[in-house]
Amino acid sequence: MRKAVVLLSGGLDSATVLALALRQGYSCHALSVDYGQRHRVELEAAARVARALGAAEQRTVKIDLAAFGGSALTDSSIAVPTGGVQKDGIPVTYVPARNTIMLSLALAWAEVLQAQHLFFGANAVDYSGYPDCRPEYMRAFERMANLATKAAVEGHGLTVHTPIIAMSKAQIIEQGMKLGVDYGLTVSCYQADGEGRACGVCDSCRLRRAGFESAGVADPTRYCPNGA
Amino acid sequence: MRKAVVLLSGGLDSATVLALALRQGYSCHALSVDYGQRHRVELEAAARVARALGAAEQRTVKIDLAAFGGSALTDSSIAVPTGGVQKDGIPVTYVPARNTIMLSLALAWAEVLQAQHLFFGANAVDYSGYPDCRPEYMRAFERMANLATKAAVEGHGLTVHTPIIAMSKAQIIEQGMKLGVDYGLTVSCYQADGEGRACGVCDSCRLRRAGFESAGVADPTRYCPNGA
Numbered sequence: 358m359r360k361a362v363v364l365l366s367g368g369l370d371s372a373t374v375l376a377l378a379l380r381q382g383y384s385c386h387a388l389s390v391d392y393g394q395r396h397r398v399e400l401e402a403a404a405r406v407a408r409a410l411g412a413a414e415q416r417t418v419k420i421d422l423a424a425f426g427g428s429a430l431t432d433s434s435i436a437v438p439t440g441g442v443q444k445d446g447i448p449v450t451y452v453p454a455r456n457t458i459m460l461s462l463a464l465a466w467a468e469v470l471q472a473q474h475l476f477f478g479a480n481a482v483d484y485s486g487y488p489d490c491r492p493e494y495m496r497a498f499e500r501m502a503n504l505a506t507k508a509a510v511e512g513h514g515l516t517v518h519t520p521i522i523a524m525s526k527a528q529i530i531e532q533g534m535k536l537g538v539d540y541g542l543t544v545s546c547y548q549a550d551g552e553g554r555a556c557g558v559c560d561s562c563r564l565r566r567a568g569f570e571s572a573g574v575a576d577p578t579r580y581c582p583n584g585a
Numbered sequence: 586m587r588k589a590v591v592l593l594s595g596g597l598d599s600a601t602v603l604a605l606a607l608r609q610g611y612s613c614h615a616l617s618v619d620y621g622q623r624h625r626v627e628l629e630a631a632a633r634v635a636r637a638l639g640a641a642e643q644r645t646v647k648i649d650l651a652a653f654g655g656s657a658l659t660d661s662s663i664a665v666p667t668g669g670v671q672k673d674g675i676p677v678t679y680v681p682a683r684n685t686i687m688l689s690l691a692l693a694w695a696e697v698l699q700a701q702h703l704f705f706g707a708n709a710v711d712y713s714g715y716p717d718c719r720p721e722y723m724r725a726f727e728r729m730a731n732l733a734t735k736a737a738v739e740g741h742g743l744t745v746h747t748p749i750i751a752m753s754k755a756q757i758i759e760q761g762m763k764l765g766v767d768y769g770l771t772v773s774c775y776q777a778d779g780e781g782r783a784c785g786v787c788d789s790c791r792l793r794r795a796g797f798e799s800a801g802v803a804d805p806t807r808y809c810p811n812g813a
Contacts, residue, residue, distance in 0.1 A: 416652065418652055420646070421646060424644065425694050426697055427696065427697035451735055452693075453692075453693040453696035453734065453735070454689055454690075454692040454733060454734060456733070457689045457692060457693075457729070457730070457733045458686070458690060461685040461689045464681075464685060465650060465653050465655075465680075465682035465683070465685075465686060466653050466681075469653045469654055469655035469681050488734055488737065488738045489732075489733045489734070491732070493732055494732040497725075497729035497732045497733075498729050498733075501722070501725040501726050501728070501729045502685070504716065504719070504725050505682060505685045505716060505717045505722055505725075505726075506682060506716060507716055509716065510716045
């Protein structure tokens with residue numbers, strides 16, 4: 358059975374990607390990264406999602422990106438914006454080089470597992486403000502990865518799959534519903550409370566809610582009683 | 586003053602690179618990575634080297650690559666070879682995707698610091714068996730990095746400097762001696778003891794010792810009494 362490493366955050370996008378990879382017949386090794394994010398309950402969500410969908414295993418690697426700061430997601434002195442989705446520029450929720458670091462960790466695990474496939478839930482439509490979600494970035498990462506490893510040198514290259522990169526949030530949800538994803542298990546909110554309840558007002562909550570509305574699917578998200 | 590992030594392992598190569606970057610007038614932010622390596626005393630060496638040479642600061646980021654295994658440097662069930670430097674193929678001391686992960690962390694810090702320069706002590710001559718020390722890999726990483734970050738999108742690209750990539754070990758030592766590097770502070774051994782004393786027989790010790798001999802410089806390395 359072909360092995361794949363799937364980056365699994367515990368959010369809606371990566372849960373859908375895991376379901377897609379499993380449907381395509383891959384034995385999926387789910388990797389979650391504890392990078393000091395505020396929304397730590399998403400890591401518990403990742404474990405639940407991996408179990409529910411049938412991943413071969415799920416591991417969480419810890420790395421302290423908060424040591425560098427520079428993002429509302431890792432630096433408690435920078436507030437998560439709640440006033441509506443930013444139209445221009447790169448949001449303060451951007452974490453410096455986060456996707457590069459997470460993909461590099463996935464690359465390391467893939468090499469040890471002798472997996473030649475890596476699945477990543479980057480999305481360039483609703484989050485076009487993040488440079489490391491763009492198709493040209495993903496291609497450059499794949500090219501670099503295929504020069505980086507012993508496996509690649511020995512002829513076992515790596516393919517980076519980004520199956521939802523061009524989908525709208527509604528299309529992602531429609532896809533996941535067909536594959537039986539229980540979105541009630543996922544956490545997308547940037548500042549979810551300790552029980553995984555969403556604020557309803559950060560960019561991630563707004564995009565997610567709009568996605569369910571647009572897909573015509575009942576939103577299974579648990580919101581904080583004093584949220585929006 | 587131009588800022589640079591310098592990857593500093595505590596070994597001979599990266600100490601020389603730090604000295605070179607300082608001589609070129611960069612304000613140097615030294616980054617060490619605790620990746621669960623056997624030779625942990627090299628991290629203490631990194632702090633000593635940074636202080637002695639005059640780095641602006643030195644930070645150590647911890648990440649548990651031992652969780653993936655697959656290398657003699659992180660997996661205690663794989664022995665460090667001591668029978669002589671391997672001539673063909675990739676050594677078991679290769680750590681899957683290690684340089685990609687370390688460079689990605691340096692990229693993150695560079696972005697937060699608004700530094701546009703990254704110095705890395707890769708060497709393709711004495712370690713030609715490591716795929717992620719080759720010039721074509723370094724160029725591919727730089728290309729990827731310049732698509733990955735907010736800084737790059739906003740026109741502040743990153744240059745990855747690998748000043749010793751084509752030098753022999755003897756040339757690196759000669760360069761460092763001119764710059765006043767105290768190699769007695771550095772630790773290169775893959776299995777140094779708790780006091781930083783070298784085994785004398787692993788590949789890294791053999792290459793280092795041969796470098797001092799070839800450069801005609803007295804070897805300041807402290808060896809274990811029961812080593813070679």
